[in-house]
Amino acid sequence: xNVSVFGAGAWGTxxxxxxxxxxxxxxLVPRRLEQAxxxxxxxxxxxxxxxxxxPADLQIGMxxxxxxxETGLVLLACPTRGLRPLAExxxxxxxxxGSAPMFVTLCKGLEKDTLLxxxxxxxxxxxxxxxxxxxxxxxxNEVAAGKPTAVVMATTADEQHARTVQQxxxxxxxxxxxxxxxxxxxxxxxxxxxxxxxxGICDGLGLGDNAKAxxxxxxxxxxxxxxxxxxxxxxxxxxxxxFGDLVVTCTGRGSRNRTFGEELARGKKVAELxxxxxxxxxxxxxxxxxxxxxxxxxxxxxxxxxxxAALYANKEPKRALMDLMTRELREEA
Amino acid sequence: xNVSVFGAGAWGTxxxxxxxxxxxxxxLVPRRLEQAxxxxxxxxxxxxxxxxxxPADLQIGMxxxxxxxETGLVLLACPTRGLRPLAExxxxxxxxxGSAPMFVTLCKGLEKDTLLxxxxxxxxxxxxxxxxxxxxxxxxNEVAAGKPTAVVMATTADEQHARTVQQxxxxxxxxxxxxxxxxxxxxxxxxxxxxxxxxGICDGLGLGDNAKAxxxxxxxxxxxxxxxxxxxxxxxxxxxxxFGDLVVTCTGRGSRNRTFGEELARGKKVAELxxxxxxxxxxxxxxxxxxxxxxxxxxxxxxxxxxxAALYANKEPKRALMDLMTRELREEA
Numbered sequence: 001x002n003v004s005v006f007g008a009g010a011w012g013t014x015x016x017x018x019x020x021x022x023x024x025x026x027x028l029v030p031r032r033l034e035q036a037x038x039x040x041x042x043x044x045x046x047x048x049x050x051x052x053x054x055p056a057d058l059q060i061g062m063x064x065x066x067x068x069x070e071t072g073l074v075l076l077a078c079p080t081r082g083l084r085p086l087a088e089x090x091x092x093x094x095x096x097x098g099s100a101p102m103f104v105t106l107c108k109g110l111e112k113d114t115l116l117x118x119x120x121x122x123x124x125x126x127x128x129x130x131x132x133x134x135x136x137x138x139x140x141n142e143v144a145a146g147k148p149t150a151v152v153m154a155t156t157a158d159e160q161h162a163r164t165v166q167q168x169x170x171x172x173x174x175x176x177x178x179x180x181x182x183x184x185x186x187x188x189x190x191x192x193x194x195x196x197x198x199x200g201i202c203d204g205l206g207l208g209d210n211a212k213a214x215x216x217x218x219x220x221x222x223x224x225x226x227x228x229x230x231x232x233x234x235x236x237x238x239x240x241x242x243f244g245d246l247v248v249t250c251t252g253r254g255s256r257n258r259t260f261g262e263e264l265a266r267g268k269k270v271a272e273l274x275x276x277x278x279x280x281x282x283x284x285x286x287x288x289x290x291x292x293x294x295x296x297x298x299x300x301x302x303x304x305x306x307x308x309a310a311l312y313a314n315k316e317p318k319r320a321l322m323d324l325m326t327r328e329l330r331e332e333a
Numbered sequence: 334x335n336v337s338v339f340g341a342g343a344w345g346t347x348x349x350x351x352x353x354x355x356x357x358x359x360x361l362v363p364r365r366l367e368q369a370x371x372x373x374x375x376x377x378x379x380x381x382x383x384x385x386x387x388p389a390d391l392q393i394g395m396x397x398x399x400x401x402x403e404t405g406l407v408l409l410a411c412p413t414r415g416l417r418p419l420a421e422x423x424x425x426x427x428x429x430x431g432s433a434p435m436f437v438t439l440c441k442g443l444e445k446d447t448l449l450x451x452x453x454x455x456x457x458x459x460x461x462x463x464x465x466x467x468x469x470x471x472x473x474n475e476v477a478a479g480k481p482t483a484v485v486m487a488t489t490a491d492e493q494h495a496r497t498v499q500q501x502x503x504x505x506x507x508x509x510x511x512x513x514x515x516x517x518x519x520x521x522x523x524x525x526x527x528x529x530x531x532x533g534i535c536d537g538l539g540l541g542d543n544a545k546a547x548x549x550x551x552x553x554x555x556x557x558x559x560x561x562x563x564x565x566x567x568x569x570x571x572x573x574x575x576f577g578d579l580v581v582t583c584t585g586r587g588s589r590n591r592t593f594g595e596e597l598a599r600g601k602k603v604a605e606l607x608x609x610x611x612x613x614x615x616x617x618x619x620x621x622x623x624x625x626x627x628x629x630x631x632x633x634x635x636x637x638x639x640x641x642a643a644l645y646a647n648k649e650p651k652r653a654l655m656d657l658m659t660r661e662l663r664e665e666a
Contacts, residue, residue: 137546147541148658150550175547175658208480213470213581214508217483217573224571238557238571240550248546251584325481325508 001168004067004101005075006086007031008039009279010048010140011106012077017144020058022171027071028054029061031078031086036062047278052144064090068097073104073165075134076118079280080109080190083118087125094126102157102165104132108189109282110289117186130157132165133182135189136240137248139255143174150175152240154185177240184232188242191227191304192249193257193283194290195219198307199250200261201317211325215303216250218324222303226290229299257283264310265317287311334405334501337394337434339419340364341372342612343382343473344439345410350477353391355504360404361387362394364411364419369395380611385477397423401430406437406498408467409451412613413442413523416451420458427459435490435498437465441522442615443622450519463490465498466515468522469573470581472588476507483508485573487518510573517565521575524560525582526590526616527623528552531640532583533594534650544658548636549583551657555636559623562632590616597643598650620644 001024005016008030016028030036039045040060043053054060061067068074068090078086083105090103103126105118114121122131132155143149153169153176155162162178169176179185198219202212223246224237236242249255260281263273274284291308294301306324309315334357338349341363349361363369372378373393376386387393394400401407401423411419416438423436436459438451447454455464465488476482486502486509488495495511503509512518531552535545556579557570569575582588593614596606607617624641627634639657642648 137543137550139542142541142543145541147543148547149541149543150547150658208475208478208482209472209581209585209587210470210475210480210482213577213585214481214483214573216580217470217571217577220576221571238550238554240547243553243576244546244550247549247580247584248542251580252542252546254542325483 001025001072002070003027003073003075003168004029004061004071005077006064006067006090007077007082008035008045008048009077012075013045013049013052014140014144015075015077015106016058017052017054018171018174019169020055021146022168024168025059027059027061027067029064029067031082033062036060049140049144065093065097068093068099068101071099071101073168074101075104075106077106080107080111080118080282080285083107083121084111084125087122091125100129102130102132102155102161104134104153104155104165106134107282108135108186108193109286110190110293112285112289115289115293117183119182119186130161131155132157132162133185133189134169135185135245137244139248139252141254146173148173150177150240152177152179152185154179154182156180156182179236179241181233181236183230184227184236185241187227187230187232188223188237189245190282190286191223191290192242192246194287194304194307195223195246196249196255196257197261197264197283197287197311198303200258201265201310201321203258204262204265205318205321207321216246219303220246222301226294226299226301226304229297230293256281260284261317270311284311334358335360335403336406336408336501337362337400337404338408338410339397339400339423340410340415341368341378341381342410344471345408346378346382346385347473347477348408348410348439349391350385350387351504351507352502353388354479355501357501358392360392360394360400362397362400364415366395369393382473382477398426398430401426401432401434404432404434406501407434408437408439410439413440413444413451413615413618416440416454417444417458420455424458433462435463435465435488435494437467437486437488437498439467441468441519441526442619443523443626445618445622448622448626450516452515452519463494464488465490465495466519466522467502468518468578470577472581472585474587479506481506483510483573485510485512485518487512487515489513489515512569512574514566514569516563517560517569518574520560520563520565521556521570522578523615523619524556524623525575525579527620527637527640528556528579529582529588529590530594530597530616530620530644531636531654533591534598534643534654536591537595537598538651538654540654549579552636553579555634559627559632559634559637562630563626589614593617594650603644617644
């Protein structure tokens, strides 16, 4: 199959390498021309995924149209805020390219202002296209290195189409499970970044393993409750895209969101932490977006609200955590 | 309240220290007289919880009867295999002591041969007594150090009694949630040790964070399914005593069960790992017990079975894990 990956951050690059190893003809299309030229020259993504050679048969694309010709699968590997412009630029070229690929998003969050989930953005920009969302516990460097990984791909496309894409994305080291709960998978991926900031705050405060495990227990429950209210299925939040992704993000070493919370708890300021970085902390924007969704829909989400206060209302992280932990004694469920 | 803790391993000692700080009159009764003499002399539990001073007002008990006089709460802090002899020795003294305390077990497993859960052993040995089970993400050294911890105490005693014990056990750093799902809490605590061995195998094989998170996702689902079949409530397995304890045991540094799996995967033999240790790896016995329960009740539990094969049928841990991971591609739920 011809596979195109739009966006050459760590995750897009890792999946491009994986798809190449799975035997596909892969084109990686960075969002900026300079980056494309750099990747083509260096044969390594030094900024986002250093240490992995980009083989000669990995095409580096400079423009959307050729990358869309005869392609069966397009992975949209941009931050949430870049999804609409990317999808719009693709929409302009799609008719001329004459293909009808499945578009699978890798971004995790809600669009600022509109508060739309990725599939809803695609429905506006690429009406009628088959779309899906890929999520799960997947640090990019491990996927690039061929370490065993399992993810979930949710799509409302017909089952045959879903199976074809599932098979195409799967390889000996990457197992792809199918789901039809697109909104649930998107919500799980986005919300876990919010709670990862909280887990990082636990780490930064040195609260210990017991406290962090309690925090994660309550975070998973809040995520499931909130996700259910917003249209997801409960089993999705206890699956790879919920629990699995939450665990890896909150306990693994490689998460930007967790690290962000950790440094915040150690006294750095939000502005300082956001300044001059070339990667996106998706949980930062996701927190504000979900806090707004909960406000509008009158959903009670105390953990989310405390993290929101720490990020946007200058509340001391320690105070935010303590306020959570000292709620009244009661029955667990 | 007078609180007695029978069994002076790490967890019993830590809870004794906690109860003392919470203002109770606490007697810690080691199971062996030599250990009692040693604790009384050293004022430190050097074998099981080194580094924590046992204050002068922590009574070290040499016999059961005085420790049972006027006591409101008895914590049974022994390994599962020690529960029946301990409960029987207590039963003999209880009438003479003239008290009717709540007995709360801290052990995690099923009794060998009978395959009974702790509450069922107590029902046989201490018929008519109020009993409960305490579980949750709680490394003993953190509780001893006063780090924030949340646990769940399940009891079928009447609500007023349950509340009284909950209040007694709670302190500024230890939060106790109530539950009525005794069997669920017991099953969660026991099963998580089984899966912790599997998580340790992931670690020992160097599979990476992604693979371990997938493993944990499937482990949680298997635990919930199995626990439900055995009479627990689903929300218990997603709470502190299920998910929370699973996460801390499988990702924290201090778990004996996780470490056991890790060393097994690195090539040590089971016999070698069990030889000469003065602490119990509860997951080792629990694996055999639950495998037998599943066999009898025809419950499908592939992860449990693979761990069982690695522990008791000499199956290579790597092969066991790989057999799990290479099952057919399919829908997630």
